[in-house]
Amino acid sequence: MIRALHLTKRFSPTGPAVIDDLSVEIFDGNFISLVGRSGSGKSTLLYLISSLDRKYEGEVFYDQSEITHMPMQELHNLRNRQMGFVFQFHYLINELTALENILLPARKAGLLKEKESTAHELLKTVGLDEKAHRLPNQLSGGEQQRVAIARALIMQPKYLFADEPTGNLDTHNGDAVMNLFARFNQDHKTTIVYVTHDREFAKRASRQIELVDGKIVSDEAH
Amino acid sequence: MMFLSLRHLSSRKKQSALILLGIVIGTAAYVAISGMMLGFQDKLMDQLVNNDAHIRISAREDILTAEQLDSFENAKHVFWYTPPSGRKDSAKIDYPIGWFNRLNADPEIVAYSPQVNLNVIFNRGKVSLAGRMIGSDPHRQMRVTNIQSYMLSGKFTDVGSSGNRLIIGKALMNKIGASLSETILISSGKNTPTPFKIVGVFETGIKQIDETTVFSALSDAQNLRGAPSEITDIAIKVYHPFEVDQKVQNWRMGARDKIVSWQEASASILSVFKTQDIVRNSMTISIIVVAGFGIYNILSILVTQKRRDIAIMRSMGFTPKDIMLLFFNQGLLLGVLGGFIGLALGYLLCLLIGNIEVEAGRATSSSNRMIVSYDYLIYVKAWFIALFSSVASALWPSRQAAKLEPMDIIREGG
Ligand SMILES: Nc1ncnc2c1ncn2[C@@H]1O[C@H](COP(=O)(O)OP(=O)(O)O)[C@@H](O)[C@H]1O
Ligand SMILES: [Mg+2]
Numbered sequence: 001m002i003r004a005l006h007l008t009k010r011f012s013p014t015g016p017a018v019i020d021d022l023s024v025e026i027f028d029g030n031f032i033s034l035v036g037r038s039g040s041g042k043s044t045l046l047y048l049i050s051s052l053d054r055k056y057e058g059e060v061f062y063d064q065s066e067i068t069h070m071p072m073q074e075l076h077n078l079r080n081r082q083m084g085f086v087f088q089f090h091y092l093i094n095e096l097t098a099l100e101n102i103l104l105p106a107r108k109a110g111l112l113k114e115k116e117s118t119a120h121e122l123l124k125t126v127g128l129d130e131k132a133h134r135l136p137n138q139l140s141g142g143e144q145q146r147v148a149i150a151r152a153l154i155m156q157p158k159y160l161f162a163d164e165p166t167g168n169l170d171t172h173n174g175d176a177v178m179n180l181f182a183r184f185n186q187d188h189k190t191t192i193v194y195v196t197h198d199r200e201f202a203k204r205a206s207r208q209i210e211l212v213d214g215k216i217v218s219d220e221a222h
Numbered sequence: 223m224m225f226l227s228l229r230h231l232s233s234r235k236k237q238s239a240l241i242l243l244g245i246v247i248g249t250a251a252y253v254a255i256s257g258m259m260l261g262f263q264d265k266l267m268d269q270l271v272n273n274d275a276h277i278r279i280s281a282r283e284d285i286l287t288a289e290q291l292d293s294f295e296n297a298k299h300v301f302w303y304t305p306p307s308g309r310k311d312s313a314k315i316d317y318p319i320g321w322f323n324r325l326n327a328d329p330e331i332v333a334y335s336p337q338v339n340l341n342v343i344f345n346r347g348k349v350s351l352a353g354r355m356i357g358s359d360p361h362r363q364m365r366v367t368n369i370q371s372y373m374l375s376g377k378f379t380d381v382g383s384s385g386n387r388l389i390i391g392k393a394l395m396n397k398i399g400a401s402l403s404e405t406i407l408i409s410s411g412k413n414t415p416t417p418f419k420i421v422g423v424f425e426t427g428i429k430q431i432d433e434t435t436v437f438s439a440l441s442d443a444q445n446l447r448g449a450p451s452e453i454t455d456i457a458i459k460v461y462h463p464f465e466v467d468q469k470v471q472n473w474r475m476g477a478r479d480k481i482v483s484w485q486e487a488s489a490s491i492l493s494v495f496k497t498q499d500i501v502r503n504s505m506t507i508s509i510i511v512v513a514g515f516g517i518y519n520i521l522s523i524l525v526t527q528k529r530r531d532i533a534i535m536r537s538m539g540f541t542p543k544d545i546m547l548l549f550f551n552q553g554l555l556l557g558v559l560g561g562f563i564g565l566a567l568g569y570l571l572c573l574l575i576g577n578i579e580v581e582a583g584r585a586t587s588s589s590n591r592m593i594v595s596y597d598y599l600i601y602v603k604a605w606f607i608a609l610f611s612s613v614a615s616a617l618w619p620s621r622q623a624a625k626l627e628p629m630d631i632i633r634e635g636g
Pocket of ligand 2 (some may be wrong): 043
C-alpha cells in the first residue's frame with residue numbers, strides 16, 4: 001500500500017505549490033487513472049508517489065517505510081523488484097534488442113536466466129514474439145511502447161506507474177496498451193497508476209482521480 | 223554493467239577503434255623507444271661502470287712554475303735564463319702504501335689494482351703510433367674490470383708478472399699491422415725502444431680504447447717508465463658503484479692525489495642519458511594527454527547522449543555506482559585492451575629493431591645489432607601508463623553520469 005500524507009511540492013522555495021497538501025491512499029490491486037488539465041500536477045504527483053522525486057514536504061509511505069528515510073540500497077531494491085515504469089517516451093536502450101531491453105531489470109537483479117521464459121511470455125503477450133531480436137530502431141512507436149511495458153513487468157512488480165503511456169500512440173495502439181494494463185491488473189493483481197489526459201482511456205481504470213491545481217477534486221471508484 | 227559497456231563500445235566501432243589505436247600506438251611507441259634507449263643506456267652504463275675502475279686514484283699532474291723552485295736554499299741567488307715550466311715529468315702517487323692500507327681495511331672495496339699508466343709510442347717497421355700502456359698485475363686488474371670478457375684471443379693473465387708481454391686492442395693491432403705472437407717496439411719517449419711480444423687481443427667496442435691501449439705487466443711498465451716501484455694510478459672496484467660519491471668526498475679530504483669516480487669520469491655521457499630520459503618522459507606525457515583526452519571526450523559526449531538511458535536505468539533500480547561503472551568500464555576496457563595490444567606491438571617492434579644491423583659501436587652487441595632492452599619494467603610502466611591515462615580520464619565523465627538525478631532528466635524529456 002502507498003500512502004501520501006499532506007504532500008506538498010514546490011519547485012522553488014517561494015514558488016507555487018504544484019502539489020498542494022495532498023493526501024491519498026493507494027491500495028494493493030488498485031487500477032487508477034490520474035486525470036486533469038495539462039499543468040494540473042499529474043506527472044508531478046506520479047513521480048512523488050513512485051519514489052523518483054524525493055524532494056517534497058509531507059510523507060510518502062510504502063507499507064510502513066517512508067521514502068526519504070529509506071536506506072538508498074533498500075530504495076534501489078524496491079525500484080528493481082517492486083516497481084515498473086512506463087514513460088510517454090519509451091526510453092528503450094538503443095544498443096539492446098527488444099528481448100535484452102525487457103531483461104535489463106532482471107540482469108540488475110541477477111536473475112537473467114530465471115526470467116528468460118517470463119520475457120518470452122511477455123513478448124508473446126504484447127504480440128512481439130517474432131521481433132524479440134530486433135533493435136528499437138527496427139520497431140514502430142507502438143511496438144516500442146509495448147516493449148517498454150514488457151520491460152516494466154518483467155520482475156512481476158507490485159506497482160506499475162505510467163505517465164501518459166498512450167500519449168504518443170494512435171487509438172488502436174493506445175487500446176492495446178490499455179488492454180495489457182487491465183489484464184495484468186486482473187491476472188497478477190498488479191497495482192497500476194497511470195496518467196492520461198484522454199477521457200476514454202481514463203475510464204478503463206477502476207478508480208479515477210482528478211487533479212486541479214495540485215489538489216484532488218474527485219476520487220471515484222466504479 | 224560490463225555487458226552494456228561492451229554494447230556501447232561495439233555500437234560505436236569506429237570511435238572505439240580510433241581511441242584504441244591511439245592507446246596502442248602510444249604504448250607501443252613507449253615500449254619500442256624505451257627499449258632502444260634503455261638498451262643503449264644499459265650497454266653503455268655497463269661499460270661505464272665496469273670497463274674501468276669505479277674509482278681511480280691517480281697522480282696529480284703538477285704544472286711547474288718558477289716560484290715553486292724558489293723554496294730551496296740559496297734560491298735568492300739563482301736566476302733563470304728560461305724559467306722551467308710545463309708538466310712535471312714524473313707524476314707518481316707519492317705514498318701508495320698509505321692508500322693500500324686504507325683500501326685493505328675498507329669493507330666496501332671489492333679489489334684494487336695498482337697501475338702504471340703511461341703514454342708510449344708503438345713502432346713496427348716504418349709505422350709508429352702514439353698510445354697508452356697500462357701496466358698492472360693481471361690477476362688484480364681482472365678483479366677490478368671486466369677486461370677478460372673482451373678478450374678475442376689469449377687470456378688476460380698471459381702478460382704474467384714480467385717478461386715484456388702485452389695484450390693489445392684489436393684496432394690498434396690492425397693499425398700498426400701487427401699480428402698475434404709478433405713482437406713490436408715500444409718506447410716511452412726517454413729510453414731506447416723495448417721489444418714487447420703480443421700475447422693477446424681484446425676488443426671492448428669502445429674505439430678510444432681499442433685503438434690506443436695495450437696492457438702489460440706492472441713491472442714491465444715500471445721499467446719502461448724508468449722508475450721501478452713507482453705507480454701512477456690505483457684502480458678500485460667497489461661493491462656499490464652507485465654509492466661512491468660519499469667515499470670519494472671523504473678520500474679527497476687531505477689527499478694530494480687526484481681521485482675520480484666513474485660517474486665524474488663519464489659525466490658527459492651520463493648527462494646524455496638524462497636528456498634521453500627527459501625526451502622519453504615528455505613523449506610519454508604527450509601520449510597520456512592525447513589518449514586520455516580522447517577517452518574523456520568520447521565518454522563526455524556519450525554521457526550526454528545517454529541521459530535518458532541513465533534515467534530509465536535508475537528507475538529500474540540501477541545504482542549511481544552502476545551508472546558510473548557503465549561508463550568507467552569503457553575507459554578501463556580501452557585502456558586494458560589498448561595496453562595489451564600496445565605491449566605486444568611494442569615487443570614486436572623491439573624484435574625488429576634488435577635485428578637491424580648497424581656499424582659496430584657502443585650501442586651494438588657483439589653481432590653488430592642494435593641493443594634493445596627487454597627489461598620487464600618497461601612493459602610494466604607502459605602498461606600502467608596506458609591504464610592510468612584511460613582510467614583517470616574515464617573517471618570524471620563517469621562520475622558526472624553517476625551524479626545525474628533521474629527526475630531531472632525525465633522532466634526535461636517528458
Ligand atoms: N522542473 C520544473 N520546474 C518548475 N516547474 C515545473 C517543473 N516541472 C513541472 N513544473 C510545473 O508544475 C506544474 C505541474 O506540472 P506537471 O506535473 O507536469 O503537470 P501535468 O503532468 O498535469 O501536465 C506545471 O505548472 C509545471 O509548469
Ligand atoms: Mg505530465
